[in-house]
Amino acid sequence: MTTEYEPRDMRARNKQATREAIGAAALRLALERGPDGLASVRVRDIAEAAGVAPRTYNNYFSSREEAVCVFLNDQARRLGAALRARPGGESLGEAIAAAVVDVFADPEPDRAGLSMIMSAPALRGEALKAFAMAEEPLADAIAERAGVDRRALSPAVTAAAVAGAVRAAAAHWLAGPDSAPFAEVLREALGTAVSPRPSGLAHP
Template identity: 40%
Template sequence: MAADETAPLGLRERKKQETRSALSWATIRLSVERGWDDVTVEDIAAEVNVSVRTFRNYFSSKAEAVVARHVDRMRYVADDLRARPADEPLPEAIRHAVLARFAPEPGADRSPRSREWLDQWVKGIRLMVTEPDVQGEFLKANLIVQKELAEAIAERTGTDVTRDLYPTLVAAATGAAASAAMDHWLRSDDPTVPVDALLNDALDRLWAGLPVP
């Protein structure tokens, strides 16, 4: 389980997180560049300069490594939600928590990048997420992170995930909004549109009750 980013981490734990993240990124990058079937666990381990055994210590498969970034990001959303001011309305608290994890890195260049490079990257991601193994890992991951987000929502609203539908329903809807925004971005003719802008729009529509356009 991912550690709370707000808590101080020891050197060993930071190193483990860095290695896990590096392996996940390497899996995505190599799969986009070479194609899913042309990347092995050995290739990924060599890219990060670790052993295959180290890779296996973190992930059971390439698909799990790909999905790891999504899992961590959504788990941190639950942590961030718990840290929001207690008097903040739930929709705004969730919005801030989600956008904090989907926003670009501080100082990131948000100007249009090389269209050729970005189109190729998006094309590779599109192909990769159609792999049955990756889709299966996403389904499993979404169930895990939905449960954690529902627990955070229950704590904030004074409800109970075992008795009340509300926290699980809100968590599922929030996860669906995030998935829809990512899917829309991948299918968009203009991948330079920021994902966080799409997600913000999705959350706006969700909390407005999904009115007919």
């Protein structure tokens, strides 16, 4: 049965698909052109590769760096909801680890793309903005799950530690000589960041 909500949902899905297509095109073109490749990629090149008009590109992104890092921004926005969706029987640490791995490591990140983002200063700045953007909604979800006041220090500190663990795991995974899955490296980093649980988060 058709409802009044379906057109709005369809528009939202179409917009998200366009965002993702533009971001994927920007990342692909930058990688194809080698070191500092993004500097030679024009907006119209990205738009053409994504199958959209340059005006459409400008409606979605204010810079090429923002377009390349769109997947990180989308992951950051999903993190709080991912924690809220975890089963109630999991401990706080287990729930955080599972949510973060689901968001950032499923599927496995593209090593070449992530390496470019983490090594180019302008792109790394966009990535840091994405990680920072994840902290507030994650802290909200941590406070709710732990049953503590959101104004308490511990949810914010835990969220910041989680964001730092994701950054450190990414750097370690990119630099490491072994082929361990990113999810494995990420779980190890998160275990260090959230265990033992900080005082004030007494959820079992």
